[in-house]
Amino acid sequence: MNKTRLASAKRLVVKVGSALVTNNGTGLDLAAIEDWARQISVLHQQGKEVVLVSSGAIACGMQRLGWAKRPKSVHELQAAAAVGQMGLVQVYEGAFSKHGLQTAQILLTHDDLADRKRYLNARSTLTTLLGLGVVPIINENDTVVTDEIKFGDNDTLGALVANLIEADALIILTDQKGLYTADPRKDPNATLIQEATAGDESLEGMAGGAGTRIGTGGMITKVIAAKRAARSGAHTAIASGHETDPIIRLANGEPVGTLLVSQTPALAARKQWLADHLQLAGRLLLDTGAVNALKSGKSLLPIGVIAAEGEFERGAAVACIDPQGQEIARGLSNYGSGEARLIARKSTPEIEDILGYVDEPEIIHRDNLVLVD
Ligand SMILES: Nc1ncnc2c1ncn2[C@@H]1O[C@H](COP(=O)(O)OP(=O)(O)O)[C@@H](O)[C@H]1O
Numbered sequence: 001m002n003k004t005r006l007a008s009a010k011r012l013v014v015k016v017g018s019a020l021v022t023n024n025g026t027g028l029d030l031a032a033i034e035d036w037a038r039q040i041s042v043l044h045q046q047g048k049e050v051v052l053v054s055s056g057a058i059a060c061g062m063q064r065l066g067w068a069k070r071p072k073s074v075h076e077l078q079a080a081a082a083v084g085q086m087g088l089v090q091v092y093e094g095a096f097s098k099h100g101l102q103t104a105q106i107l108l109t110h111d112d113l114a115d116r117k118r119y120l121n122a123r124s125t126l127t128t129l130l131g132l133g134v135v136p137i138i139n140e141n142d143t144v145v146t147d148e149i150k151f152g153d154n155d156t157l158g159a160l161v162a163n164l165i166e167a168d169a170l171i172i173l174t175d176q177k178g179l180y181t182a183d184p185r186k187d188p189n190a191t192l193i194q195e196a197t198a199g200d201e202s203l204e205g206m207a208g209g210a211g212t213r214i215g216t217g218g219m220i221t222k223v224i225a226a227k228r229a230a231r232s233g234a235h236t237a238i239a240s241g242h243e244t245d246p247i248i249r250l251a252n253g254e255p256v257g258t259l260l261v262s263q264t265p266a267l268a269a270r271k272q273w274l275a276d277h278l279q280l281a282g283r284l285l286l287d288t289g290a291v292n293a294l295k296s297g298k299s300l301l302p303i304g305v306i307a308a309e310g311e312f313e314r315g316a317a318v319a320c321i322d323p324q325g326q327e328i329a330r331g332l333s334n335y336g337s338g339e340a341r342l343i344a345r346k347s348t349p350e351i352e353d354i355l356g357y358v359d360e361p362e363i364i365h366r367d368n369l370v371l372v373d
């Protein structure tokens with residue numbers, strides 16, 4: 001295994017599954033949670049940024065409500081998740097505070113990340129939290145969704161978060177040592193795969209569903225999550241949460257469990273995604289200075305925008321037009337058309353005076369911008 005792959009990861013998403021967070025299906029494994037908090041605090045000291053995606057709300061809620069058996073009704077599962085999420089974040093807050101780390105609760109749905117405006121909002125909140133040294137703890141917003149509760153799929157959420165914040169690595173901790181050639185609970189001859197390419201179709205045939213009634217997605221959702229995470233350039237590790245220090249060891253480049261390697265360089269992957277997904281909602285007319293800035297890889301600042309055409313919202317895809325009327329780039333606007341018209345030609349420090357707030361100093365960040373040939 002290439003030792004440097006995960007060792008060079010600066011920004012990591014760690015996903016801990018239901019099979020691991022809970023003590024036999026009801027209640028939380030407090031010792032395990034304390035241990036992950038300790039490991040993540042070590043990564044923090046090494047200057048790495050970590051987002052934790054944690055399941056466990058339903059299991060914790062069941063315990064709090066005194067339910068011995070997992071309910072079948074989706075509404076009862078949602079109620080249990082709502083009660084249990086309180087306990088879950090309480091435990092995480094306590095565990096991280098022992099290491100002087102602040103935590104933040106973020107509840108997301110897949111739809112939030114499919115909607116461009118909410119995608120940008122979630123992205124800026126998360127990156128701001130990381131900049132502040134806070135550990136965001138993410139779970140599915142079970143109150144407003146049903147499919148994910150039925151399929152128990154926080155693996156996909158982990159991958160979407162990795163895409164969202166352009167993480168370098170996604171670490172999925174579960175109750176098996178990694179991905180085996182077949183479900184080891186059913187096939188005693190199954191062997192551990194140490195390294196493969198994320199997105200390799202043959203892996204999907206090896207991965208089965210959940211092995212217990214606690215976890216729900218199984219290995220197949222992890223393999224698909226690795227494929228998704230790879231699209232934005234993140235490598236995925238699937239490892240056992242019962243090993244000693246799996247998070248620290250993986251983040252320091254040690255081979256633990258299965259590594260599913262992304263073949264795409266991170267920025268190229270994101271730009272490809274942008275190029276494929278942009279349906280233009282408006283146009284920003286740029287001056288020559290802004291055109292040159294964009295061509296040399298910089299972000300678009302309001303000062304270089306002469307006018308905004310069309311009606312669009314924050315997060316919309318817009319074309320950037322040069323003084324000759326040619327489209328030179330396209331990207332996601334941090335401001336809606338009304339705001340863009342107000343701040344056009346203004347310097348960044350003036351934005352707050354004009355709007356009363358600053359979403360971002362640039363109208364389009366260079367990471368959200370693709371040049372058109
Ligand atoms: N090829 C495979 N390799 C390893 N585990 C597998 C495989 N196929 C299915 N599984 C099952 O997937 C389970 C892990 O998924 P799941 O129970 O959903 O955990 P989590 O709650 O951590 O997401 C394992 O316990 C195992 O029984």
Ligand SMILES: N[C@@H](CCC(=O)OP(=O)(O)O)C(=O)O
Nearest residue numbers: 017018055056057058152154
């Ligand atoms: N969001 C729910 C369950 C999600 C879930 O079980 O996902 P997974 O850990 O991938 O099996 C919870 O916190 O209980």
